[in-house]
């Protein structure tokens with residue numbers, strides 16, 4: 001039995017009367033590539049927002065690597081090891097590609113440097129900046145974005161923006177990576193490349209990945225396990241192939257009439 | 259890398275040139291007291307504009323109470339300097355420096371207090387809070403006996419004599435250059451990147467572990483500190499220090515300097531601080547008597563013309579050729595990497611629209627008519 005990386009206990013939130021997520025019980029083992037699927041409005045992004053501290057759950061708890069993180073602030077949760085990408089890309093558009101990655105390094109203990117050290121240009125400042133720049137270049141090199149490092153993030157082609165978001169999330173040195181519809185808006189070639197990137201991240205960084213995706217080819221291709229959400233509740237979970245063939249899941253996607 | 263240095267150098271060069279110009283006038287004896295006064299005003303104008311730019315341009319929060327921080331510095335630093343003088347310390351420069359630190363620190367304390375609501379309020383709401391802060395602060399000082407009440411704080415003993423060396427403006431410009439160095443160093447560091455990231459996308463910044471609380475407060479504190487220093491300088495140029503000077507109008511004037519110079523552009527803030535202070539000064543000295551009331555009208559007309567010039571679409575080509583930023587752009591030309599990508603080569607796909615198209619075919623796990631050809635959803639072999 002492998003170790004558990006993320007565990008949620010009856011995690012739920014309601015907005016007014018709407019129960020956007022209810023009794024979500026995820027158990028994700030270390031090194032898993034886990035899918036979270038469901039029709040539009042099922043509450044998938046809401047679960048991500050709960051796990052990253054954007055929303056505080058109205059019920060339930062969640063644990064990362066055994067440590068309870070319920071109710072923590074966003075930057076604390078990130079520091080504890082959960083990093084994410086966004087459904088609608090949220091890069092720092094007016095900053096260069098390398099700056100985007102360097103921002104994500106900001107809060108790591110190894111790049112600590114007081115603002116006064118920077119204002120007075122103490123040796124610590126130069127040392128930290130150099131270390132950060134080197135690390136950022138290394139990451140960009142891994143993700144094949146080194147050539148574009150001085151381009152503004154908003155000028156990158158779409159596929160590379162998605163990639164940069166993943167690289168930026170990885171820069172925070174997470175234990176668990178949450179990807180929200182990484183293939184949205186991609187053409188088949190870009191999607192294929194993305195699948196390689198995701199597998200590469202998992203293998204190379206020993207990462208545990210939870211991903212939301214509508215592209216069933218991608219989910220079927222890389223996720224070992226999935227949980228299906230419908231109207232905020234878990235509809236099914238288990239091995240990808242089995243779940244995707246579950247009649248209830250098919251009904252949820254294509255509607256009762258079918 | 260090279261263009262960075264030129265950009266850098268320009269800010270120091272601008273202030274340095276003013277300083278040298280003033281010093282030459284001073285030593286050739288052609289510096290009139292009123293011109294020395296103008297130089298000092300330009301000096302603290304630059305400090306105010308650049309520090310407000312830190313809040314408005316870099317952090318992206320609208321503050322309408324910058325004069326309030328200056329007010330704190332002027333009253334507290336001014337009183338402190340007067341007290342130092344009375345206690346027998348009769349050296350102008352050390353008194354000014356100590357008073358500036360004290361006034362700046364008190365203003366910074368207020369910066370911390372006013373920074374707190376900025377953590378919860380956004381845009382217009384924060385603007386109203388800062389505006390109220392500015393008004394409250396000056397009224398508090400007006401009602402304190404220690405600070406001279408409604409008659410203002412008498413700082414006659416602090417005023418610099420133009421014949422003296424060094425005159426105040428030299429000190430002011432040196433302070434401005436030091437502040438520029440500190441602000442630029444801050445902006446060009448990991449902390450500056452974090453601040454810019456918060457402005458660009460606060461949600462993403464938080465998700466990347468940026469301590470937004472810390473940085474917002476820090477920016478407010480630093481900006482308030484420098485505004486406080488400017489206030490202490492003001493107390494050394496004018497007596498009495500009157501609460502009415504630090505009105506809402508003055509906060510707006512500083513904001514105009516920032517907006518006119520360009521949000522986030524330090525060079526722009528310097529240039530427009532010089533420009534606006536000089537216009538104000540000239541109008542004040544040219545228009546006397548009844549005409550003095552015209553000052554605000556003329557000032558407003560000039561501002562409107564400048565804003566039209568810098569924004570009107572009809573003047574675009576003219577502006578591209580002759581504007582200040584176009585001039586500086588020439589230094590940046592060789593850094594083509596920043597704009598290298600051909601934007602026409604790819605289209606930004608709004609993810610939702612594309613998603614719906616995909617959904618109709620792809621989501622049914624047993625659909626054959628998949629966009630991706632023959633690979634159906636459960637076909638593991640299809641993933642390469």
Ligand SMILES: Nc1ncnc2c1ncn2[C@@H]1O[C@H](COP(=O)(O)OP(=O)(O)OP(=O)(O)O)[C@@H](O)[C@H]1O
Pocket residue numbers: 015018020038039040041042043044045046047087
């Ligand atoms: N802040 C909020 N306030 C009120 N309702 C919300 C909020 N956030 C989400 N919801 C609602 O919760 C439900 C789930 O939304 P969510 O964004 O999690 O869906 P999703 O599964 O990510 O869908 P999609 O596939 O379209 O991205 C929706 O009905 C949405 O309107």
Ligand SMILES: [Mg+2]
Pocket residue numbers: 044045046087
């Ligand atoms: Mg979503």
